[in-house]
Amino acid sequence: MNPILFWSIAVFVVIAALMVVRLPNIFHAGLSLIATFGGVAAVYAMLDAHFLAAVQVLIYVGAISVILMFAVMLTQHLAQREVRGSMSRHVSGALVAGLFGLFAVIIVNTQQWPSGGLPFKYLQAGDIGKLFLDKNAFLVPFEMVAILLLVALVGAVMVARKEGDR
Amino acid sequence: MGIADRIRNLFDSAGLPPALDWVKSDIVMMLVVLVLVIGFISVSVLFLIWLERKVSARIQRRMGPMLAGIPWLNAKSMWLGGIFQTAADAIKLLIKEDLTPAEVDKLVYFLAPMLVFTASLMSYVVIPFGDGLSVTDLNVGVVYLLAVSSIAVLAIMMAGWGSNSKYSLLGGLRSVAQMISYEIPMIFALLGPVLMAGSLSMQDIVKAQAASHWFIIPNIIGFIVFIIAGTAETNRPPFDLPEGESELVAGFVTEYSGMKFAMFFLAEFSNLFVVSAVATTLFLGGWAFPGLDAIADPAIRTLVSFLVFLVKTYVIILLLMWIRWTFPRLRVDQLMHFGWKTLLPFAFLNLLIAAIWVMVSVRM
Amino acid sequence: MAPVGLAHFLTLSVILFCVGLYGVLTRRNAVAILMSLELMFNAVNISLVGFARFMGNEVAASGQMFALFVVAVAGAEATIGVAIVLALYRNFRHINVDEVDLLKW
Numbered sequence: 001m002n003p004i005l006f007w008s009i010a011v012f013v014v015i016a017a018l019m020v021v022r023l024p025n026i027f028h029a030g031l032s033l034i035a036t037f038g039g040v041a042a043v044y045a046m047l048d049a050h051f052l053a054a055v056q057v058l059i060y061v062g063a064i065s066v067i068l069m070f071a072v073m074l075t076q077h078l079a080q081r082e083v084r085g086s087m088s089r090h091v092s093g094a095l096v097a098g099l100f101g102l103f104a105v106i107i108v109n110t111q112q113w114p115s116g117g118l119p120f121k122y123l124q125a126g127d128i129g130k131l132f133l134d135k136n137a138f139l140v141p142f143e144m145v146a147i148l149l150l151v152a153l154v155g156a157v158m159v160a161r162k163e164g165d166r
Numbered sequence: 167m168g169i170a171d172r173i174r175n176l177f178d179s180a181g182l183p184p185a186l187d188w189v190k191s192d193i194v195m196m197l198v199v200l201v202l203v204i205g206f207i208s209v210s211v212l213f214l215i216w217l218e219r220k221v222s223a224r225i226q227r228r229m230g231p232m233l234a235g236i237p238w239l240n241a242k243s244m245w246l247g248g249i250f251q252t253a254a255d256a257i258k259l260l261i262k263e264d265l266t267p268a269e270v271d272k273l274v275y276f277l278a279p280m281l282v283f284t285a286s287l288m289s290y291v292v293i294p295f296g297d298g299l300s301v302t303d304l305n306v307g308v309v310y311l312l313a314v315s316s317i318a319v320l321a322i323m324m325a326g327w328g329s330n331s332k333y334s335l336l337g338g339l340r341s342v343a344q345m346i347s348y349e350i351p352m353i354f355a356l357l358g359p360v361l362m363a364g365s366l367s368m369q370d371i372v373k374a375q376a377a378s379h380w381f382i383i384p385n386i387i388g389f390i391v392f393i394i395a396g397t398a399e400t401n402r403p404p405f406d407l408p409e410g411e412s413e414l415v416a417g418f419v420t421e422y423s424g425m426k427f428a429m430f431f432l433a434e435f436s437n438l439f440v441v442s443a444v445a446t447t448l449f450l451g452g453w454a455f456p457g458l459d460a461i462a463d464p465a466i467r468t469l470v471s472f473l474v475f476l477v478k479t480y481v482i483i484l485l486l487m488w489i490r491w492t493f494p495r496l497r498v499d500q501l502m503h504f505g506w507k508t509l510l511p512f513a514f515l516n517l518l519i520a521a522i523w524v525m526v527s528v529r530m
Numbered sequence: 531m532a533p534v535g536l537a538h539f540l541t542l543s544v545i546l547f548c549v550g551l552y553g554v555l556t557r558r559n560a561v562a563i564l565m566s567l568e569l570m571f572n573a574v575n576i577s578l579v580g581f582a583r584f585m586g587n588e589v590a591a592s593g594q595m596f597a598l599f600v601v602a603v604a605g606a607e608a609t610i611g612v613a614i615v616l617a618l619y620r621n622f623r624h625i626n627v628d629e630v631d632l633l634k635w
Contacts, residue, residue: 021553054309062316071612093555101548113536152606156613
């Protein structure tokens with residue numbers, strides 16, 4: 001795999017993520033989030049998970065981002081900037097996240113991972129479909145996710161509805 | 167096998183001197199393919215705009231553009247008149263004053279038209295123009311197409327929000343609601359041919375149709391659903407409430423003028439071509455037709471397959487134009503009811519029929 | 531430069547997770563907190579797909595399938611989160627989570 005490709009995409013993803021958490025204008029933060037999702041889709045493509053990369057763009061960029069931006073548009077004015085929290089909150093948040101990150105990065109980098117990767121069979125969309133319907137593989141989680149999505153759909157409509165409507 | 171490989175074969179058979187071997191390298195091939203595809207898109211979009219005006223004129227029993235053309239062609243036939251009209255319109259749009267309202271969100275306002283056109287261009291990567299003529303044959307081609315069309319949704323939302331105007335915001339929100347509602351019947355309508363071909367790759371679907379029969383036969387309901395959903399996705403009448411001229415001033419393009427407006431306009435016609443190309447590929451057999459294998463010479467076969475593809479795509483384009491100028495506009499609540507309560511059940515029905523067809527044909 | 535291996539992808543996943551964690555802890559706008567939460571989901575997915583790629587055939591399928599389920603569940607969660615934010619906005623006219631403290635004593 002090309003190291004230049006990996007490093008450029010990784011730097012892009014991290015910078016976009018930092019913009020998501022630091023930009024005071026929420027709409028711009030949402031746009032950075034969309035850029036992050038695109039970058040993560042590129043990471044999946046680098047990891048030979050092409051179906052997942054296409055699904056990532058289709059669902060995260062095409063649906064979840066749309067719903068988050070709808071929330072922004074319905075609750076904000078155009079140039080409204082977020083009220084900044086206190087400095088102590090930012091410092092403690094950075095400290096917690098930074099220490100955990102340091103800890104985890106040290107653990108991850110001191111393990112002995114298989115270097116070139118063990119033999120890997122490329123997963124086609126058809127294979128994923130067969131796994132979803134295999135009783136011993138992922139059939140039960142598949143059906144439960146279907147029920148979960150139905151519950152989320154009905155629940156969201158109920159929660160967001162105005163009082164006094166049918 | 168892609169366009170780059172075809173061009174390399176062409177160079178090989180024509181005899182390239184060894185000094186020019188760098189021409190066959192990846193970078194140069196990418197640039198050549200890029201120029202070819204963008205050139206094709208530009209020419210077809212300009213042609214489509216002129217065609218739309220002529221078709222609409224004839225449906226309304228008038229002549230359409232007749233002045234900006236070649237005089238003796240104008241005199242010969244009403245259909246050949248005014249062929250330079252689009253070029254004249256493009257020049258007019260370019261020299262128009264590019265007005266930027268004062269209170270817009272500059273980044274979002276400038277990014278939106280570029281993103282709309284980019285999303286439209288990205289779809290051309292997987293369209294099979296002919297035998298071995300696709301820029302790249304992704305093996306998740308259909309999902310890639312759907313993913314890219316969702317990016318246009320975001321761009322329209324950005325246009326609506328960034329313009330800082332109530333007409334734009336309302337038009338943008340309505341357009342986004344319409345586009346995400348009609349994406350779902352479109353996905354299910356596309357699943358029928360995918361099921362029958364057994365693959366998500368566009369070239370594989372065409373080859374499967376070449377081997378058996380056009381997939382429109384069991385999927386006729388899906389074809390109709392896809393045509394309707396495709397019209398809604400590209401914001402064309404009868405689904406053009408978000409940018410309807412008599413409704414919300416001009417919807418989400420209210421505050422755009424000059425080149426930025428031209429971008430939205432070009433993107434709409436580019437999307438029209440993409441929707442027709444996808445309908446051709448998945449339902450009408452793409453570049454395949456019964457006598458194609460009889461042609462021995464691969465170059466001639468590629469050329470003929472490209473012409474067949476163009477003919478089929480333009481049949482669908484004329485059908486879409488015919489629909490546009492025949493039906494009145496849908497009101498926004500009618501539009502949402504139709505999408506969710508009528509089109510989606512028919513899309514599910516089509517998937518069921520396709521599944522039963524595949525099961526029965528495997529048993530036989 | 532060392533060839534790109536599993537450790538690189540896992541480090542990227544950890545950094546993304548920590549950036550998302552910082553956002554969840556620091557931001558005061560409810561929608562911004564939801565956005566940072568989505569960052570954390572994506573970070574976990576990157577590590578799952580990385581393991582699927584590098585750890586051999588037995589886990590290859592499980593990693594990508596698990597990542598697909600995470601995408602679906604994240605979608606459901608974002609939907610409910612936005613519904614709650616809209617209900618919040620309707621009652622308080624703002625979505626600053628620091629000032630939603632009616633149940634505090």
